[in-house]
Amino acid sequence: MKTLTTKRCPGSSVESPVSEILILADGKIFAHNLTPEMARVLTELNPADKRMRRRAKIGNRVDITLKICKQP
Amino acid sequence: MICALPEIISSAAQSRPALARERARRARAMLADCRFCAHDCGVNRLAGETGLCHAGAEARFFSAQVEVSDELELIPTFAVALSGCDLRCDFCITGGSSWNPHAGLGFEAAAMVVRAEAALQNGARTIMVLGGEPTIHLPAALEFVSLLPASAKLIWKTNAHGTAQARELLHGMFDVWLADFKFGSDACAQRLAKIPDYLRVVQENLLWANEHSELIVRHLLMPGHVECCWRPVAEWLAKNLPGVKVNLRAGFWPAWHARRHAEFQNALSASENDFAFGLAQELGLDLIP
Numbered sequence: 001m002k003t004l005t006t007k008r009c010p011g012s013s014v015e016s017p018v019s020e021i022l023i024l025a026d027g028k029i030f031a032h033n034l035t036p037e038m039a040r041v042l043t044e045l046n047p048a049d050k051r052m053r054r055r056a057k058i059g060n061r062v063d064i065t066l067k068i069c070k071q072p
Numbered sequence: 073m074i075c076a077l078p079e080i081i082s083s084a085a086q087s088r089p090a091l092a093r094e095r096a097r098r099a100r101a102m103l104a105d106c107r108f109c110a111h112d113c114g115v116n117r118l119a120g121e122t123g124l125c126h127a128g129a130e131a132r133f134f135s136a137q138v139e140v141s142d143e144l145e146l147i148p149t150f151a152v153a154l155s156g157c158d159l160r161c162d163f164c165i166t167g168g169s170s171w172n173p174h175a176g177l178g179f180e181a182a183a184m185v186v187r188a189e190a191a192l193q194n195g196a197r198t199i200m201v202l203g204g205e206p207t208i209h210l211p212a213a214l215e216f217v218s219l220l221p222a223s224a225k226l227i228w229k230t231n232a233h234g235t236a237q238a239r240e241l242l243h244g245m246f247d248v249w250l251a252d253f254k255f256g257s258d259a260c261a262q263r264l265a266k267i268p269d270y271l272r273v274v275q276e277n278l279l280w281a282n283e284h285s286e287l288i289v290r291h292l293l294m295p296g297h298v299e300c301c302w303r304p305v306a307e308w309l310a311k312n313l314p315g316v317k318v319n320l321r322a323g324f325w326p327a328w329h330a331r332r333h334a335e336f337q338n339a340l341s342a343s344e345n346d347f348a349f350g351l352a353q354e355l356g357l358d359l360i361p
Contacts, residue, residue: 017137018137024339032165032325033137033139033151034140035138039140055144058148059138062194062195
């Protein structure tokens with residue numbers, strides 16, 4: 001199991017947001033440190049998951065410009 | 073007694089930031105004889121001594137970001153995870169950073185407040201301080217609070233293994249205590265997290281937190297621990313904290329050193345899950361998502 005590590009954005013002194021997911025052999029997905037972006041991704045993956053959809057919807061309240069790390 | 077009044081009046085009149093500033097100073101001085109957690113080590117962290125948590129005088133953090141994985145009523149939250157912990161849970165999902173107080177980056181309260189305020193302005197509902205275990209970093213946590221807006225809703229995410237001394241410093245600082253009640257037996261706490269006298273300490277903290285702030289209790293269902301852990305936890309909550317919000321979490325995954333334990337080779341079974349939620353319903357617990 002890969003453990004959570006601090007990752008830095010290139011050229012930045014701050015760490016980039018990190019979520020962890022675990023996919024079991026039966027296809028079940030667990031998520032940890034779920035960011036709004038990851039909630040959206042997981043909702044796309046399984047639109048029938050109402051609980052995740054709700055979290056993604058709540059996450060949409062956060063302005064996406066808040067992203068701390070800008071990709072080059 | 074009249075002699076006790078000035079302090080009470082003084083505390084009530086002070087804003088949270090001002091009070092936090094004063095408490096942070098006291099907390100930093102207390103590092104010379106650290107007794108924030110129930111290990112009660114009494115080491116001088118200011119002089120470089122370390123106790124069971126291995127933490128020094130300066131806090132570090134391994135994550136600071138907006139998240140939506142916590143209780144629906146708290147998210148989106150700007151979650152700041154401080155490195156290091158006083159427990160040694162083999163199944164810790166952030167074990168590498170939670171067990172290591174040297175992980176991540178140096179915590180600088182003023183810089184973190186800039187990010188927290190940006191998160192609030194951009195839609196975050198709350199600010200959460202967690203770990204690891206934030207109790208071992210009370211000076212840094214209180215410095216952080218002292219610089220945050222008094223109106224910000226603050227969450228203290230804790231393993232509830234602190235001392236009366238820690239609680240005194242935390243009184244009135246956080247709006248919500250989000251506290252773990254991980255084990256329902258001292259034997260499981262000792263075997264899985266190397267913690268003695270777990271139940272007494274945690275129950276004392278939960279009762280205090282419920283009296284002095286809003287309390288949400290979390291329990292992570294663990295494979296093979298529904299009867300020995302969840303049942304006694306649920307029964308104690310129903311009896312001693314009726315009406316308290318409970319988040320029963322079913323997303324156990326075998327992280328960190330979990331595979332050292334035979335029962336953690338598999339995920340929680342559907343029957344364990346169903347039984348656990350059925351028990352909560354039977355006991356009338358107020359489960360929240």
